[in-house]
Amino acid sequence: MKKKIAVVLLVVYILTLGVSGIHSFAEMKFTDVPDDAYYANGVYRLVEKGAISGYGDGRFGPMDPMTRSQYVKVIIAATVGDQPKGQSHILENYMQKAFELGIITKNEFPLNTWDTPISREDMAVVLVRTMEKVLGEPLTDDTKPYEAVITDFNIYSEKVKPYIAQAYSKGLLAGYTDGSYGGKDQMIRAQACSTILRLIDPSQRAEPKKETTPTPTPPPTETPTPTPTPTPTPTP
Template identity: 35%
Template sequence: MKKSISLFLIIAILSVALLSTASAVSDNSTGEIADLRSKIRSIHDIDSNMYNRLEEAVIKKYSDVTKGAWYMSVMVKLVGLSALDGSLDNKMDPTGTVTRAMFIKMFIRAMYGVEGLDGITPDFIHWAAKDVKKAEQAGILAQGEYTLANLSEPISRGEMAKLIVRAYNQFEINPLTIEKCKPLAKDIKDYNRMDPAYQPYALIVYGSGIISGYTDGRFAAEDKANRAQASAFIIRYLDKSERAKVVIPSTEAVREPMVLRYDDPYRPMAIEGDTFIKPDGTEVVLKIGPSGVLGEEQGCATEIGRIDRGGTPIQEGDLGADEAFMGQPYLVDEKTGEGHYRTEWLDIAQRL
């Protein structure tokens, strides 16, 4: 009898010790996450070092996530942005259902941070009410679109696509258009069976690489997304490096390379393989550079003097009128004479 009691006491003591250790680890990781979050203001603050520290803390804290799982990079980043938390029993629940309230909270806090809700006066009482109001102010939700009556309902992939595209159209530099993405409809196997209200949003998120669809080619707009999928969609919207690479078939006839003279205002926009004759008579065969930019490191300003859709010759600083660079200034490096539109220079800068 005494042996039984002693054994019971030993087991009880060990159990308490193990629970205390687990609790201490959880408390420590919670503190680590809070400390790291205090250093993050946007997705751009999560570099490789910050990500590694966040991932380590997340794995320590949450018992149902695995290093190397497809969802880790996106969920870890959302945790860092203070947009995603686990449950009280330290579960991240990647496969859990996402409600409208959950999604709008994740999306808004990933975009604006918790401090972005300061001064917001909600229209009703709910833990996501401020996020809803902020989304209305940002044009991501229509006034009264989300209410107490529907916030707890699961959100579909199509509805998430709609909200993301509303933000994308406002804040993305050089966003894709529906017209540009129309050729992709044939790649989405269930496009013609999809609710027509979701079709334009599906084209944009598919074309931009934000939502890729399933391996069988379906977009499945009516499907309910889980927490991992919702995290992926939000992070891909915020972080272009996480997006899928999508090649959109051109609807325009492809011309053959030709000779372009700097003093011919009616020359077409340059393409790879064109020979560009510079003001000093130098002939340059245009190539795609290491950053994916045409004419990179070739010292050419192929747009200067060309008449675009605006009807006047392009000068340095003019805004592009062609679809690919609509509204972007054309900038020329004084030292090299090389010219590119703003997003092209940004692509080059990211590589350097």
């Protein structure tokens, strides 16, 4: 009898675990992140890693802007690990870790800009430095073929250009359909998750376009004109 009771209790326990697991999975699903959205994989992968979370009401807010400190926080959490909650600013320890690692500088990210939206050009700087300094991935040797296809490349400062070129060549950030990069545009949470997933999982990176040098056509080979053989003079 005791054996039967134990078996029943075991079955109930397993069923309870199963229901709990299903419930947890449902809780992880956001009401505003469609399964077929381009950013869904990035959102859920980063949520699974504990690098980012939703708003607590079932929403993720994929179209909401992401601030500079929030982006740095997700980058650090995804590549280095969680940091303690800050006192003067909730994300100050994540920012401090980024300063220590050389991902950003205090001149580039002063305190009064931490809560402003991050731009695509700032994001390129953070991504490329994290790729190189934290993940140890080598830079692209020659970015000129990639620069040539970015139609607005020349509007950026000389300081930012190398980072945009590297981020583009590595498939971390992609340009728009018109060939422009849009570095001054603000990034939203959906796009930010996609870029960070590409950083930590190279299999998810975009395929960058680049200028190809056409193979030169060799000049035609000239066929020499044969010299006519003179007709012999008949002997008289």
